[in-house]
Amino acid sequence: MSIIEGEVDKTEDEVGRQPVTRRGARTRQALVAAARVVFERDGYLNARLTDITVEAKCSTGTFYTYFTGKEEIFAAVMEAAKNEMLHPGTPHVSDDEEPGVIIEASNRAYLESYRRNAKLMQLLEQVANIDPDFRAMRQARGRTFVERNAKGIEDLQRRGLADPALDPMMTSRALSGMISRLAFNAFVLHEGEDFDELLRTATRVWCNALRIDYPVDRTS
Amino acid sequence: MSIIEGEVDKTEDEVGRQPVTRRGARTRQALVAAARVVFERDGYLNARLTDITVEAKCSTGTFYTYFTGKEEIFAAVMEAAKNEMLHPGTPHVSDDEEPGVIIEASNRAYLESYRRNAKLMQLLEQVANIDPDFRAMRQARGRTFVERNAKGIEDLQRRGLADPALDPMMTSRALSGMISRLAFNAFVLHEGEDFDELLRTATRVWCNALRIDYPVDRTS
Amino acid sequence: MSIIEGEVDKTEDEVGRQPVTRRGARTRQALVAAARVVFERDGYLNARLTDITVEAKCSTGTFYTYFTGKEEIFAAVMEAAKNEMLHPGTPHVSDDEEPGVIIEASNRAYLESYRRNAKLMQLLEQVANIDPDFRAMRQARGRTFVERNAKGIEDLQRRGLADPALDPMMTSRALSGMISRLAFNAFVLHEGEDFDELLRTATRVWCNALRIDYPVDRTS
Amino acid sequence: MSIIEGEVDKTEDEVGRQPVTRRGARTRQALVAAARVVFERDGYLNARLTDITVEAKCSTGTFYTYFTGKEEIFAAVMEAAKNEMLHPGTPHVSDDEEPGVIIEASNRAYLESYRRNAKLMQLLEQVANIDPDFRAMRQARGRTFVERNAKGIEDLQRRGLADPALDPMMTSRALSGMISRLAFNAFVLHEGEDFDELLRTATRVWCNALRIDYPVDRTS
DNA sequence: TATGAATGAGAATTCATTCAT
DNA sequence: AATGAATGAATTCTCATTCAT
Numbered sequence: 001m002s003i004i005e006g007e008v009d010k011t012e013d014e015v016g017r018q019p020v021t022r023r024g025a026r027t028r029q030a031l032v033a034a035a036r037v038v039f040e041r042d043g044y045l046n047a048r049l050t051d052i053t054v055e056a057k058c059s060t061g062t063f064y065t066y067f068t069g070k071e072e073i074f075a076a077v078m079e080a081a082k083n084e085m086l087h088p089g090t091p092h093v094s095d096d097e098e099p100g101v102i103i104e105a106s107n108r109a110y111l112e113s114y115r116r117n118a119k120l121m122q123l124l125e126q127v128a129n130i131d132p133d134f135r136a137m138r139q140a141r142g143r144t145f146v147e148r149n150a151k152g153i154e155d156l157q158r159r160g161l162a163d164p165a166l167d168p169m170m171t172s173r174a175l176s177g178m179i180s181r182l183a184f185n186a187f188v189l190h191e192g193e194d195f196d197e198l199l200r201t202a203t204r205v206w207c208n209a210l211r212i213d214y215p216v217d218r219t220s
Numbered sequence: 221m222s223i224i225e226g227e228v229d230k231t232e233d234e235v236g237r238q239p240v241t242r243r244g245a246r247t248r249q250a251l252v253a254a255a256r257v258v259f260e261r262d263g264y265l266n267a268r269l270t271d272i273t274v275e276a277k278c279s280t281g282t283f284y285t286y287f288t289g290k291e292e293i294f295a296a297v298m299e300a301a302k303n304e305m306l307h308p309g310t311p312h313v314s315d316d317e318e319p320g321v322i323i324e325a326s327n328r329a330y331l332e333s334y335r336r337n338a339k340l341m342q343l344l345e346q347v348a349n350i351d352p353d354f355r356a357m358r359q360a361r362g363r364t365f366v367e368r369n370a371k372g373i374e375d376l377q378r379r380g381l382a383d384p385a386l387d388p389m390m391t392s393r394a395l396s397g398m399i400s401r402l403a404f405n406a407f408v409l410h411e412g413e414d415f416d417e418l419l420r421t422a423t424r425v426w427c428n429a430l431r432i433d434y435p436v437d438r439t440s
Numbered sequence: 441m442s443i444i445e446g447e448v449d450k451t452e453d454e455v456g457r458q459p460v461t462r463r464g465a466r467t468r469q470a471l472v473a474a475a476r477v478v479f480e481r482d483g484y485l486n487a488r489l490t491d492i493t494v495e496a497k498c499s500t501g502t503f504y505t506y507f508t509g510k511e512e513i514f515a516a517v518m519e520a521a522k523n524e525m526l527h528p529g530t531p532h533v534s535d536d537e538e539p540g541v542i543i544e545a546s547n548r549a550y551l552e553s554y555r556r557n558a559k560l561m562q563l564l565e566q567v568a569n570i571d572p573d574f575r576a577m578r579q580a581r582g583r584t585f586v587e588r589n590a591k592g593i594e595d596l597q598r599r600g601l602a603d604p605a606l607d608p609m610m611t612s613r614a615l616s617g618m619i620s621r622l623a624f625n626a627f628v629l630h631e632g633e634d635f636d637e638l639l640r641t642a643t644r645v646w647c648n649a650l651r652i653d654y655p656v657d658r659t660s
Numbered sequence: 661m662s663i664i665e666g667e668v669d670k671t672e673d674e675v676g677r678q679p680v681t682r683r684g685a686r687t688r689q690a691l692v693a694a695a696r697v698v699f700e701r702d703g704y705l706n707a708r709l710t711d712i713t714v715e716a717k718c719s720t721g722t723f724y725t726y727f728t729g730k731e732e733i734f735a736a737v738m739e740a741a742k743n744e745m746l747h748p749g750t751p752h753v754s755d756d757e758e759p760g761v762i763i764e765a766s767n768r769a770y771l772e773s774y775r776r777n778a779k780l781m782q783l784l785e786q787v788a789n790i791d792p793d794f795r796a797m798r799q800a801r802g803r804t805f806v807e808r809n810a811k812g813i814e815d816l817q818r819r820g821l822a823d824p825a826l827d828p829m830m831t832s833r834a835l836s837g838m839i840s841r842l843a844f845n846a847f848v849l850h851e852g853e854d855f856d857e858l859l860r861t862a863t864r865v866w867c868n869a870l871r872i873d874y875p876v877d878r879t880s
Numbered sequence: 881t882a883t884g885a886a887t888g889a890g891a892a893t894t895c896a897t898t899c900a901t
Numbered sequence: 902a903a904t905g906a907a908t909g910a911a912t913t914c915t916c917a918t919t920c921a922t
Contacts (some may be wrong), residue, residue, distance in 0.1 A: 019881095020881090021881075023881075023882095024881070027881080027882085043350070045265075045350060048915090048916065048917085049916075049917065049918090050916075050917090058882075058883085059882060059883040059884055060883080060884065060885090060917090060918085061881095061882065061883055061884065061885095061918095061919085061920085062881075062882055062883070063918095064917095064918075064919080065881065065882075069917075069918085070917085122349075125349050126349040126350065129342075129345050129346040129349050130263075130265060130346065130350075135409075139409060139411065142411075143411070163424075163428060165424060166421065166424060166425070166428075167417060167420075167421055169412070170412060170417055170418065170421035171421055171425060173402060173405060173411070173412050173421075174398050174401075174402055174421055174422060174425045175398070175425070177397070177398055177401030177402055177405065178394050178395070178397055178398035178401065180401070181394075181397030181398065181400070181401045182393060182394055182397055185393060185397065189355075189359055191359065191362075191363070191393070192389070192390060192393050194390075197387060197390055198390065200387075201386060201387055201390035201391055201393075201394055202394060204383075204385060204386060205386070205391060205394045205395065205429045208383060208386075208428050208429045208430070208431055209425045209428045209429045210428070211428055239905090239906080240904090240905070240906090241901090241904085241905070241906070243900090243901090243905090243906065243907095244905080244906060244907095247906075247907080268890090268891065268892090269891080269892065269893090270891080270892090278907075278908090279907065279908045279909055280892085280893080280908085280909065281893090281894080281895080281906095281907065281908050281909060282906075282907055282908070283893095284892095284893070284894075284895095285905095285906065285907075289892080289893090290892095459884090459885080460883090460884070460885090461883085461884070461885070461922090463884090463885065463886095463921090463922090464884075464885060464886095467885075467886080483790075485705075485790060488911090488912070488913090489912080489913070489914090490912080490913090498886075498887090499886065499887045499888060500887085500888070500913085500914080501885095501886065501887050501888060501914090501915080501916080502885075502886055502887070503914095504913095504914065504915075504916095505884095505885065505886075508914095509913085509914085510913095562789075565789055566789040566790065569782075569785050569786040569789050570703070570705060570786065570790075575849075579849055579851065582851075583851070603864075603868060605864060606861060606864060606865070606868075607857060607860075607861055609852070610852060610854075610857055610858065610861040611861055611865060613842060613845060613851070613852050613861075614838050614841075614842055614861055614862060614865045615838070615865070617837070617838055617841030617842055617845065618834050618835070618837055618838035618841065620841070621834075621837035621838065621840070621841045622833060622834055622837055625833060625837065629795075629799060631799065631802075631803070631833070632829070632830060632833050634830075637827060637830055638830065640827075641826060641827055641830035641831055641833075641834055642834060644823075644825060644826060645826070645831060645834045645835065645869045648823060648826075648868050648869045648870070648871055649865045649868045649869045650868070651868055679902090680902095681902075683902075683903095684902070687902080687903085708894090708895065708896085709895075709896065709897090710895075710896090718903075718904085719903060719904040719905055720896090720897085720904080720905065720906090721897095721898085721899085721902095721903065721904055721905065721906095722902075722903055722904070723897095724896095724897070724898085725902065725903075729896075729897085730896085
């Protein structure tokens with residue numbers, strides 16, 4: 001049972017109006033790509049719709065053929081990025097493996113994914129703190145993540161491998177929050193960016209917290 | 221040696237222009253108080269300067285007598301709130317106490333302070349994700365907090381009470397981040413708000429992580 | 441070789457954003473025309489952008505589609521007026537003509553042009569004394585004019601028709617300045633407005649100054 | 661009879677409210693001095709009343725004890741500067757001197773005075789192109805100057821020393837304008853700043869224009 | 881579909897002037 | 902006389918959104 005990570009959201013809500021013609025599809029895609037560039041460059045708030053259309057090499061009017069506004073195209077950007085963000089090369093670790101090994105693999109996958117998409121994560125953070133809809137979206141993602149990890153913890157407890165005194169959900173909130181915060185600090189704020197050290201500490205803290213035996217000498 | 225919390229910043233940078241007369245001082249204070257109300261009610265972005273002056277019962281012009289804009293008055297609000305935010309009744313726990321007890325006291329103090337100032341913390345989060353200056357400010361605060369806890373961890377390691385395999389700084393980043401994230405989730409997002417459960421889990425995870433012996437039956 | 445006047449600047453620096461469609465061109469032109477009306481009526485400083493858009497029968501926003509502000513549209517007004525200001529019917533006087541005749545023709549052309557565009561010249565004077573960019577522009581125009589006349593003077597000296605003791609550049613500065621000042625006084629300040637008297641004196645002083653023989657009885 | 665220059669205005673219109681006490685006199689003077697500094701530094705338009713009071717080290721309110729606004733204090737500045745501007749060391753040249761000598765002396769006096777007060781002259785130019793009252797003032801000064809020179813020219817004509825075909829007033833306008841324009845170009849715009857060359861050419865042009873015999877070899 | 885011009889509500893900001901102390 | 906806080910009218914500028922072509 002994989003702890004920490006996996007796909008979070010399988011619904012393929014196509015955001016905004018879908019194009020009919022092939023030409024339309026190309027235009028829409030250009031807009032989404034342009035929006036990502038602009039958002040990452042200027043931030044959500046500073047990004048003007050015209051910046052996006054300029055970057056996409058189309059007119060202002062065309063924008064409204066596919067999207068109703070900034071929020072919607074931002075949602076489309078996130079939607080488009082979901083796949084690359086959440087299939088972090090999915091750790092191919094056998095479930096029979098030692099817990100510590102699985103946890104490390106999960107952490108590595110998470111951190112690598114975060115690092116790859118740091119700009120986008122920062123953006124999501126920005127927008128979630130501004131817009132209730134995206135706050136809900138982020139929370140939903142987080143919840144799925146937390147619940148999955150809670151299940152993993154519960155499982156370990158059932159198998160007698162983890163501290164039974166811990167509340168699985170709350171502990172999952174704590175540890176999942178810990179790893180996402182570490183990632184944010186490292187890859188967005190550039191505070192403590194040493195990847196190996198990061199992974200080692202994260203994994204060790206996680207294992208210690210659950211009272212899982214984690215071989216000292218093992219490093220990434 | 222107290223882990224987790226304490227004053228973070230003693231510098232009293234007076235933000236904005238300081239009034240000379242008593243009357244001026246009253247007006248300035250009214251503005252800061254009004255700004256806090258408006259910011260907490262409407263959020264940083266939606267808050268209009270006129271909302272603030274209306275709330276403070278003064279004219280637009282007066283605003284500019286003391287502040288150069290929204291950013292500056294926000295800084296003033298944060299400055300004014302600093303004291304109540306960072307003296308969380310400072311846990312008066314003897315240093316001779318067991319580590320677990322100290323950690324719990326620290327965590328309780330932190331969480332209580334966060335809960336009391338949740339709206340402001342949310343605001344700071346919002347603004348820090350938008351404005352580089354406030355991002356820097358938040359980071360500075362965080363760093364102080366992390367360093368303090370890192371010292372605590374190091375101390376415990378030196379005394380043979382904590383897992384020596386952990387890097388103190390990185391571990392502190394992980395655990396400090398964990399607690400602040402838990403607080404954010406609980407008091408801002410209202411996810412896992414049960415205070416006692418929160419405190420118990422946080423403290424247990426913290427202790428486990430450091431491999432400190434923590435009495436199972438002990439609860440808040 | 442024609443003294444005093446001619447085209448001054450052939451560069452067609454398009455000022456502000458150029459429209460793409462015909463409709464846009466019409467709007468832009470309406471704005472420039474309106475601006476000229478408003479500037480001439482109210483002066484540069486009193487002219488409000490809204491006055492201009494009202495006069496042009498378009499919205500405020502439209503103004504900013506084509507210009508970044510008052511300065512820019514003023515530059516556009518000057519640019520648009522350049523042609524009518526600097527082709528004062530270009531005196532078609534044979535170069536073989538007596539110097540005095542050429543000078544008179546040049547002076548007449550200059551004064552007529554100035555009179556026709558007095559309001560605009562006043563405006564330029566106003567703005568040049570306020571804004572360094574326009575100061576530079578006026579100076580550049582003036583320099584071209586002065587240099588042209590300096591060449592004319594040098595030519596006359598070479599041909600033995602003008603006082604060789606005069607420094608051509610400085611003399612040109614003096615005489616060119618004289619005529620422009622006379623024009624300003626006459627047509628802007630309405631001091632000494634008698635056109636014929638103006639032309640006669642200007643021409644005679646110019647000729648005397650260069651020690652060119654100028655027939656006493658000849659009048660305009 | 662001295663051509664070109666002399667005092668222009670003897671009226672001692674005290675501008676603004678006159679102080680009663682000695683302390684008041686000091687304050688008023690400080691304000692005028694400060695205003696000159698600020699005007700010369702920032703220009704008339706950019707100068708804010710508070711800049712002036714700050715420079716004068718007094719409060720905003722005090723300003724209104726002595727002046728009704730920017731215009732009035734500007735008038736006071738000009739008034740205070742009048743003396744130093746118009747007694748250019750008054751050329752002590754005997755009236756029996758050759759005309760050319762007198763003219764040169766007058767020109768020198770004018771140019772030196774202008775150079776000394778260039779910043780102020782620029783200011784006056786600026787303001788005169790903006791404010792009708794100051795336009796009138798500058799015109800009045802100019803007129804006095806022109807009339808004085810016209811008398812000088814007439815005198816020379818009567819004595820058979822100057823070209824009788826010239827209209828004295830118009831010629832004076834031309835030549836007086838010429839010298840003031842040269843001075844403006846040289847000392848404000850820094851175009852043709854060589855003082856000696858300036859003086860030589862101005863004087864020679866002036867003499868030639870009037871057909872006064874002017875010794876070629878004579879230089880400043 | 882695509883274009884790009886037109887719109888206008890809305891917010892920030894300035895600074896001369898007044899006035900209570 | 903001096904102070905400096907308070908005032909608020911006035912204007913600029915932005916940009917999401919609409920719409921005629």
